[in-house]
Amino acid sequence: GQNIDQPTEMTATEGAIVQINCTYQTSGFNGLFWYQQHAGEAPTFLSYNVLDGLEEKGRFSSFLSRSKGYSYLLLKELQMKDSASYLCAVRILTGGGNKLTFGTGTQLKVEL
Amino acid sequence: DTEVTQTPKHLVMGMTNKKSLKCEQHMGHRAMYWYKQKAKKPPELMFVYSYEKLSINESVPSRFSPECPNSSLLNLHLHALQPEDSALYLCASSQGQFGRPDTQYFGPGTRLTVL
Numbered sequence: 001g002q003n004i005d006q007p008t009e010m011t012a013t014e015g016a017i018v019q020i021n022c023t024y025q026t027s028g029f030n031g032l033f034w035y036q037q038h039a040g041e042a043p044t045f046l047s048y049n050v051l052d053g054l055e056e057k058g059r060f061s062s063f064l065s066r067s068k069g070y071s072y073l074l075l076k077e078l079q080m081k082d083s084a085s086y087l088c089a090v091r092i093l094t095g096g097g098n099k100l101t102f103g104t105g106t107q108l109k110v111e112l
Numbered sequence: 113d114t115e116v117t118q119t120p121k122h123l124v125m126g127m128t129n130k131k132s133l134k135c136e137q138h139m140g141h142r143a144m145y146w147y148k149q150k151a152k153k154p155p156e157l158m159f160v161y162s163y164e165k166l167s168i169n170e171s172v173p174s175r176f177s178p179e180c181p182n183s184s185l186l187n188l189h190l191h192a193l194q195p196e197d198s199a200l201y202l203c204a205s206s207q208g209q210f211g212r213p214d215t216q217y218f219g220p221g222t223r224l225t226v227l
Binding site for chain 2: 091099104
């Protein structure tokens with residue numbers, strides 16, 4: 001089976017840096033995605049990793065270690081609007097095609 | 113443009129009703145997806161269409177019936193639902209290419225309530 005774990009909740013201060021971890025145990029790994037989801041809205045794509053290392057996109061960076069089954073999302077210069085749920089999703093290649101399996105999600109609260 | 117649209121935004125239906133959810137994208141994507149999301153839970157995959165053919169069905173009950181009339185449209189037909197089927201139903205699309213990021217872009221969802 002597939003197992004993807006994230007912390008349930010995190011709190012951070014505006015202007016600070018926060019790291020959200022994701023660990024996974026899956027078969028057929030074919031990439032890892034991070035999505036942001038505000039309450040009542042659709043998930044929006046943040047980043048993608050398929051090879052080991054760090055991918056940087058503005059205030060957001062994502063890291064992957066395939067041998068450790070580990071990824072993290074790093075958010076810098078936190079803003080109040082970053083308060084949202086952050087979803088780690090592993091893409092798995094199956095006979096029917098690619099499918100995304102989401103982690104439990106991390107609810108981030110940014111405080112003044 | 114990475115827009116996926118879904119109608120209706122909200123739907124309330126009785127257990128004996130038949131209704132349909134609609135999803136549309138004009139990005140030329142060839143893969144489309146239905147997800148179900150309960151409150152404070154991650155999205156769960158229901159169906160995948162690839163090049164207008166059903167390629168993945170995650171053992172979804174037959175009271176949910178997907179349809180892909182063409183490469184831009186995806187429907188989800190609902191019949192004899194149960195109250196526990198109340199959830200946010202999300203549609204997504206992607207290019208459908210193996211070996212590429214094949215990022216999925218999500219629509220805003222339909223909030224379904226079954227009475």
